[in-house]
Amino acid sequence: MASIYIETFGCQMNEADSQYIADRAAAAGYTVAAAAEEANVIVLNTCTVRDNAERRAYGRMGHFKALKDADPQLRVIVTGCLAEQDRNTMQAKVPHLDGVFGTSELVQLGDTLVTWRPDFEETELSEERALVMPLGGSADCVTDAYTHLRAFVTVQRGCSYYCTFCIVPHVRGRFDHRPMPVILDEVRARIAEGAREVMLVGQTVNAYRDPATNADFGDLCRAVAALPGLERLTFISPHPKDFTEKIVADLAHIPQLNPRVHLPLQSGSDAMLRRMNRKYDMAKFRSIVDSFRRYLPDWAITTDIIVGFPGETDDDFEATLDYVKAGIFANAYSFIYSIRRGTPAANWEQVPRDVAHARFERLYAAQNDATIAYHTRKVGSTVRALIHGESKKDAAKLAAKTLDNVTLIVPKPDDYSTERYASEPWLDVEISEAHVWGCTGTVLRRASRFDDPGTPVRRPVLSLLTAAR
């Protein structure tokens, strides 16, 4: 039987696309391999958001050449934003590739996988397209006992906003919204296969508009939440400017929504926000935060920040730092600006690297203080979290995520078995210690469904004091 290995860089949009590729491959009879060395077909799903991601992707392509030299039957495909950006040059640069598919060519990629199967017959293509069996999502599409618990459902592709640092509209095109009935069908299918948490994914997810009815993102969330059996709902990645009062009020009426929102600030300076073409200023951003605090006071707010954007002065940076120091964000993903070819900011005068690095260190330290303060507030409480699997660093421990997306590391209870905890994946964890990366604690109960009271677990052998990550 043919097998496929999918390696994914970048955002949840790419993870959702990789899930689609895995679904098409599974429907066409492929198995999903856990390592490139075990596969007949390798798919590299690339990202261009930072220079580093681009270099790593070309590095991986070089690594796959050795595998191809050892087995000339092996096929290597590249897709994602880098494939879109370099589509005219990539195969010349990397001649051992068997295919380069842009971000709007996933259907063709899936068709190609079908035709590469040894027993392929022409009539199968339309059937294979229709017969997409959801596998459940993980970044590398290698499923384990827990991956089906979380499902990504793409609601919208592309972006029409053209932030001056961002390559997305150039490589993924303008907004393209999926019809709401199609989205609802996909969520129903994911619930039926056991998803406990559904994540609605879009490049600018809260700009969603149903093409037929013009229903907005609030309407979409309410329709998804009304589906029988949905336990938890979340979404990524919204744009601050698209949160209307109406949408925030809609969200407040949905009990299944996880209490968290990602509001990418990017900069705390109006001058920088204008240069970035972010379409909001700090007054507007503050009003959105106020709106969340009013309607959803317990929600965690996280953010993205770019340090050292072209033209950023000391005063601009201090404005960002002051806002972060106010402790608004439970967590922040901060980056030093990296030039993206083809974007306006790439041609502007750059902030010296040493200045950008020094600013980044100060911002990082300030946010770490805020993050650990946020985590410390959980110590002593018991929270319900969805299991992720074994801890990557210690097989004697489990990893789980709280509803507000905080990582928990806990000793495995004595009654642990993969089958039992995959069917009863909700863990009630008593939090004992806070760290920058998350919290440690002890599992008290496990439950099959989010609303179940739960069954007490046998206390783990490991002492709480040794439960460091």
Ligand code: SF4
């Ligand atoms: S809103 Fe801006 S940063 Fe986000 S995808 Fe669109 S152009 Fe890129």
